Amino acid sequence: MNHESHWVLGRLDWSALPFWDALQHPTTMNIVNAIIASGAGAMVILGGLIAAAALTWTKRWRWLWSEWLTSPDHKKIGIMFIVIALVMLARAVIEAVFMRLQQAVGLDGGFLTAEHFGQLFTTHGTIMVFFMAMPFLTGIINYVMPLQIGTRDLSFPVMNTISLGLTAAGAALVMVSLVLAPFSTGGWSGYPSFTESAANPGAGVDYWIWAVTLSTLSSTLTGINFAVTIYKKRAPGMTWFRLPLFTWTALCTSILMIFGMPPLTVATALLALDRYLDFHFFTADLGGNMMNYINLFWAFGHPEVYILILPAFGIFSEIFSTFSGKTLYGYTALVIATLAIAVLSFTVWLHHFFTMGQSAHINAIFGIATMLIGVPTGVKIYDWMLTMFRGRIRFSVPMIYAIGFIMLFVLGGLTGVILAVPSVDYQIHNSLFLVAHFHNMLIPGLLFGMLAGTNLWFPKAFGFRLEERWGRRAAYCWIVGFMMAFFPLYALGVLGMPRRSAAFFEPTYLPWTLIAGIGAIVILVAMLFLLLQLWVSVRDRELNRVPGGDPWDGRSLEWSVSSPPPEYNFPVIPEIHGRDAYMRQKESGGGAHPRPDDYTDITMPANTAMGAIIGMTGFLMAFGLTWYEWWLVMAAGGATLVALVARGFTRQRTRTITAAEVHRQHDTWLRELASLRPVTRAEEQSSANRGLPASPVEGAVQ
Amino acid sequence: MIIGLTLIVVLPVLVLTPLILARYRYGRNSEYRPHWAFSKIADTAIWGVPFLVVIALAIVAWRGTVSLDPYKPIDSNKAPLRVQVVGFDWKWLFIYPDQGVATVNDLVIPTHRPISLQLTSASVMQGFFVPALGSQVDVMNRMVTRLHLEADQEGEFPGKNMQYNGKGFHLQRFATHAVDDEAFQRFADRTRRSGNALDAHVLDALNEKSTAAQLTQEIEPQNAVSKPAALRFGSVPHDLFQAIADHETPDWSSLTSKVPVSSGPATPDDRGEKQP
Amino acid sequence: MNSTSTRHPGLNLGHAHGEAHEASEELVFGFWVFMMSDLIIFGLLFATYITMLGGTAGGPGPHELFELKSAFIETMLLLISSFTFGMASLALKYRSDRKVLVGWLVVTLLLGLGFIAHELYDFHKMFSEGGVPSRSGFLSAFFALVPLHGLHVTGACIWLVALLGQIAVHGLDTPTKTGLMRLAILWHFLDVVWIGIFSIVYLGGIA
């Protein structure tokens, strides 16, 4: 790595190309790795070109700009967040498969260089957490939460576009690192002093720092936006204890984001100061102390895992009650449990480094605090079981994910308790046992939750149901693939195999790594099935249309409007009289879709380019910083400032939809509704389901 | 014990969930109570039982953690053997301050005698772990951590680094040889007599990013093939460990002898067991 | 006393703006939440600073580098600017005369700029005495905490200039007013943070 800086290109030179190294040292290993890396880089370039060509071909640039990129509509922003998440999920899963294959053949070697393997686990972990999980849950909350609380938008729609822009910028930066390599090898946690410039002078760690920083800024703004929205914009009558459970979890997650993201912002910022300006926060010499970083990182890191899991808990709560045709059991207990988890999550960060030599008593206290979190979590699990108890359980795709979740998640909980005992953790810390444990929480918990939520709310967003058969196959493959890929890792961990190992020398590991490798392939197949599910669903969309808007006999307000909902969500803001607001209305016999007495003009936020601009300048700043291109940093920074100041001067910030227009659209929908045949739950998965359920209780009994 | 206690909460989920699913499947016409949402008995149980389990677990965890504290000296009528461990990228240096010798990637210890380890890192953070002998502990630059071990039987136990520190990470392994007292004494004597001096040149080589095999290649090229990955030093500056931990220069003048590199290094079977 | 005016003194959007009022309240509330998040950042930097007090690595420490007099002048500049911003807020609420408001704002801006200038001068002096961030962990922590506050003040000054521009272009309409209200929160917040810096870093360092 040369450190002379070109005045335009900074440190960027030929050696950033993924095949450069192999040209210099053409060993077989290097050539194989160069082909893999260049293939990945080529995919990024090709993907970009194909997307651009398709947009040009179909003359859709303007449409993309005015309907999507500048739209302040929370629903569209939510969908864009989810698109980012799915693209990044695909990349991170492919990387995971490469790692698993490497270890499957990794006895005494394998086909990946250690350097390449290091980049793989770092990008995989970083992407999965910051650019798959966070955008996914942010997208789903964005889409669903305002509908559930009966409002037309978030409190700060423009800030919402900026959050999206920042996340997109971070994701783009990680993608660009495939073309202009390398990425960091410091893992998703980026511990110094390994990530200090003394040990790792290259651009890799800088890519990681700025990608993560963009993501954390985005999430902080998102957290503020969600929390204020839930606090201030609930429909009349939507009191705290009438909020749907998903909204509760969204609130707790937002609060965790507001308080949990700053520690990471500080940690990465200080690390950047060390690397760029020769500060000494985490260096070994001149008074630095890397343990400060580790504390800061996990003061973020542990709340983060609850940021990831709580919305999934919310989604599962909705699913268990909807698909059991039953009120959620123990609503109040679930709310209290959620709050308890959120609060406790700030008190246990030390369990991530029991082995750093603190006193046994401190370790024991933090271990016990960690186990305490198990209590509210256990309560939730039992509440869900009691929700199904004496219900009428329908095995739709979301429910399959939910069942997979409940069975697998408790096993993850069991291993979590094991890890929480410091004296046991001394034996398995940083081994594959730990990797198995957190994947056991994150895949059945977070990822299944997000996929289940996608299946649940897709018809709301696009007006047609996702195809069930391929969906079910995908779900089964996920469940089986997960078990095959990760249960062997528990064994490997107990056998003492360290995480992040590019290769190993113990023949006893081989059977386990082979099974895990096959499991990863099954997961790849699951991804393929998800793609097929989408394709078949789009192809057969006319068969699966649900204009009625309520395909699952839903309980909360989002099901009371058309599918897709009008941009203003509710022609008239509903008045809430109790929990499960929409179900209540359906059961009350007063008609599920009352015609309002009169309509009023609706004011909606006007389109804005702020998100696109800040996303762009954010990306350029991060890229410039990574490669020491100072002119770019200053130009992009200046542009950001100008954009923010200019925004302050604009006054055309809203757009009005007239009462007559709202009236007309609502009438059209009500007429369509009147033409639909209500279906019982027995017909839920057939094309007879047009989104109008038969009167609920009767329908459920069939 | 821990698993058993936790299973009190986990097992019912694994057993009851399938039963509920089978019994209340749509179309089976079992009892249906769409509005049933609370039961005092059930709620008491689902809060109470996990809570009691956590209390029990807390007691187990507390006891275990305090009694297995890696910092706590092991009870024994023998005086512990002191070993100082330095983690380099990507090899381990073991210093025996009382014997005045050192090895790379080869930890020789007597059985049935407590070993008292002091650990530090000359580079980034690493994790010292001999799975067969007990706890792992992090080793960190400018910090000294402690660990107490004891081998109950003779044998060879692999040791590892658990904390990723770059491309040689998976190669940073070492062998722990537990031998009887006599063999240990022999090992120390021979090493003192025949091992190289750990001088400034060797320390520089240790500080480079290299695996033990590459290190051997550098300082004992003639042994690199026959004996990769185990170097012995018969003379070590008395303050080497502390100097590394404090980022200071060791007292090179305390090196007793400067044995030339070529003078018959220790061989692997020098440990005393199974002498041919 | 009506309830909205006690919740956010200074909010005076007139009685004709029912909805605008609510929207502004949301903005102000959101800004408070943002300040909480920012406060965590400062809190963590304070904590980092305290843990690194010992990390001078043989370099200059608080006694050699800090000058109480200078820090005191900066404190006064900032405290007075908070007062003048308070006067501006009162003018925004009770006076129809725009000139008074603008006058107070300009005075506030000048005090803010004075603070920044004085702080820069301090840093310059520290640098010339060898107190550079690359010297030690202690100095790193100092130069992360104190200049971050300075950067906030700079940002607040830029915002203030922008708002003066908005007053010139749009007059005192609702967006300008809510802008001023949020800036006021930020300004007083920075004052509070500075008092923390003054007592923990400067007074604590020299004592």
Ligand code: HEM
């Ligand atoms: C979809 C299937 C997945 C597979 C096959 C997979 C596989 C892997 C593998 C092989 C590793 C490296 C283990 C090692 O250190 O040796 C890893 C690490 C990791 N994975 Fe996954 N993973 C998957 C999904 C996820 C998901 C959904 C998340 C989070 C939302 C996630 C987060 C992580 C993290 C944080 C790491 C640690 C990276 C590091 O060591 O710094 N993974 N995964």
Ligand SMILES: [Cu+2]
């Ligand atoms: Cu944790």
Ligand SMILES: [Cu+2]
């Ligand atoms: Cu430490």
